Amino acid sequence: MEPKGDIAVIGLAVMGQNLILNMNDHGFTVVAFNRTTSKVDDFLNNEAKGTNILGAHSLAEMVALLKKPRRVMLMVKAGSAVDDFIEQWLGVLEPGDIVIDGGNSLFQDTIRRTKYVESKGLLYIGTGVSGGEEGARRGPSIMPGGSPAAWPHVKPIFQAISAKVSDGSPCCDWVGEGGAGHYVKMTHNGIEYGDMQLICEAYQIMKDGLGMTADEMHEVFKEWNQGELESYLVEITRDILGKKDEDGQPLVDKILDTAGQKGTGKWTVISSQELGIPITLIAEAVYSRCVSALKDARVEAAKVFKPSNPKFAGDRKQWVSDIRKALYASKIISYTQGYMLMRAAAQQHGWNLNYGGIALMWRGGCIIRSVFLGEIKKAFDKNPNLTNLLLDPFFKKAIKSCARSWRKVVSAAVKKGIPAPAFSTALAFFDGLRSERLPANLLQAQRDYFGAHTYERIDKPRGEFFHTNWTGSGGRVASSTYTV
Numbered sequence: 404m405e406p407k408g409d410i411a412v413i414g415l416a417v418m419g420q421n422l423i424l425n426m427n428d429h430g431f432t433v434v435a436f437n438r439t440t441s442k443v444d445d446f447l448n449n450e451a452k453g454t455n456i457l458g459a460h461s462l463a464e465m466v467a468l469l470k471k472p473r474r475v476m477l478m479v480k481a482g483s484a485v486d487d488f489i490e491q492w493l494g495v496l497e498p499g500d501i502v503i504d505g506g507n508s509l510f511q512d513t514i515r516r517t518k519y520v521e522s523k524g525l526l527y528i529g530t531g532v533s534g535g536e537e538g539a540r541r542g543p544s545i546m547p548g549g550s551p552a553a554w555p556h557v558k559p560i561f562q563a564i565s566a567k568v569s570d571g572s573p574c575c576d577w578v579g580e581g582g583a584g585h586y587v588k589m590t591h592n593g594i595e596y597g598d599m600q601l602i603c604e605a606y607q608i609m610k611d612g613l614g615m616t617a618d619e620m621h622e623v624f625k626e627w628n629q630g631e632l633e634s635y636l637v638e639i640t641r642d643i644l645g646k647k648d649e650d651g652q653p654l655v656d657k658i659l660d661t662a663g664q665k666g667t668g669k670w671t672v673i674s675s676q677e678l679g680i681p682i683t684l685i686a687e688a689v690y691s692r693c694v695s696a697l698k699d700a701r702v703e704a705a706k707v708f709k710p711s712n713p714k715f716a717g718d719r720k721q722w723v724s725d726i727r728k729a730l731y732a733s734k735i736i737s738y739t740q741g742y743m744l745m746r747a748a749a750q751q752h753g754w755n756l757n758y759g760g761i762a763l764m765w766r767g768g769c770i771i772r773s774v775f776l777g778e779i780k781k782a783f784d785k786n787p788n789l790t791n792l793l794l795d796p797f798f799k800k801a802i803k804s805c806a807r808s809w810r811k812v813v814s815a816a817v818k819k820g821i822p823a824p825a826f827s828t829a830l831a832f833f834d835g836l837r838s839e840r841l842p843a844n845l846l847q848a849q850r851d852y853f854g855a856h857t858y859e860r861i862d863k864p865r866g867e868f869f870h871t872n873w874t875g876s877g878g879r880v881a882s883s884t885y886t887v
């Protein structure tokens with residue numbers, strides 16, 4: 404009998420199960436497999452009951468159920484489990500078959516695995532899948548990269564199951580070679596950290612600076628979700644603020660204020676350091692989670708340094724409008740930085756990234772989906788070579804119209820001792836970027852003074868380096884010149 408399976412999905416936790424059900428809804432025959440094989444039977448007897456989903460209890464059985472070229476997709480914990488599976492598969496798959504990793508793998512691992520799997524005659528796809536449980540079931544954002552020859556074989560399945568924007572375009576397209584898909588997913592997660600932190604800072608300023616209740620802020624986020632900030636994260640914040648505990652009190656007020664993280668934000672920041680790209684807002688978002696985790700230290704310090712009166716003076720309605728603008732401007736900076744990072748990574752790794760296409764992939768299905776991403780898509784449609792989002796006329800105008808409120812909110816927060824690290828760093832980055840001259844002249848002089856690191860001069864061509872014997876007692880030998 405001819406095999407019927409279009410694709411196998413390995414890993415029957417929340418993401419794998421929901422992706423399989425989504426694929427089944429779109430008419431694909433999926434073979435389900437899991438390391439703990441009892442979960443295959445559990446799945447077939449419950450969630451998958453009455454569907455066309457097939458179960459496999461061994462890799463050999465899984466392979467026998469698949470049409471050629473075989474498509475096998477991992478939805479397991481990122482890390483060594485992926486390498487272990489690849490090794491096992493190399494023994495049962497054939498040249499031309501396609502190995503897909505849909506977990507949150509580190510992009511360097513995907514670069515390495517793509518080369519390794521290709522060297523064995525197979526094809527590899529490392530893909531970001533975003534949208535959590537609901538996205539996986541109803542339509543995620545999917546960001547595939549790896550072996551270009553694999554894409555035509557996977558495209559019909561991925562584009563069918565992905566989220567769609569209002570004109571029907573799928574939130575899934577080819578991202579690029581090697582680790583490009585996982586890099587874009589990692590950047591997405593970093594931006595997600597930034598968006599969440601910005602919303603949390605707006606919340607804290609409204610709570611502490613304006614003395615607003617969760618119910619009042621629920622109304623504010625409801626209103627914000629009807630304008631330029633309309634997004635999934637603003638929408639869920641609205642709902643969270645409206646949620647009551649069993650005693651009728653807002654549940655959010657009872658949740659311990661220490662945040663966790665799984666590492667993709669950290670990876671984004673590490674990559675930015677390696678590439679020398681200032682994604683200051685995402686970095687602050689990651690560090691803010693670290694500060695939140697220092698609960699005991701914060702409780703102790705609060706006893707000693709508690710701000711006396713954090714309340715803002717003036718009209719509350721006006722402040723809420725100012726906070727909205729500060730959030731919007733800071734968000735523009737965060738995406739500007741995120742796109743700078745992807746551009747630098749693309750240059751380093753030789754990826755031909757389609758920046759408008761990435762905005763479209765993030766426009767629906769994923770956690771950072773928003774109206775705002777539609778504007779980014781338009782900016783890249785108008786100018787595919789746009790090097791800096793801030794230079795697009797739409798964003799230039801938006802930043803200018805928010806600037807006064809942004810400064811007002813950041814200075815009030817600083818004066819009143821309310822932490823607003825992401826709002827502040829966004830403003831500092833903006834001021835740095837628009838400064839034709841920064842104090843790095845002095846910095847270079849310091850470096851040359853103590854380490855003979857040399858400097859360039861404004862009255863000489865770039866690339867010519869000078870060393871000064873600042874004290875009269877130093878030698879004439881300069882250190883080798885380097886830049887970061």
Ligand code: NBP
Pocket residue numbers: 413414415416417418419437438439442478479480481483484487505506507508532533534535536
């Ligand atoms: P988990 O990340 O919790 O992984 C559970 C699955 O991995 C199970 O099928 C488990 O098999 C399998 N597994 C583990 Br753990 N170690 C294994 C090993 N050494 N060898 C073989 N299989 C192993 O599941 P998830 O939350 O569904 O996420 C799946 C992937 O998707 C992850 O990479 C995750 O980062 C990514 N992701 C998750 C989300 C989300 O919202 N949860 C969103 C986007 C992406 P077992 O049943 O035998 O233990």
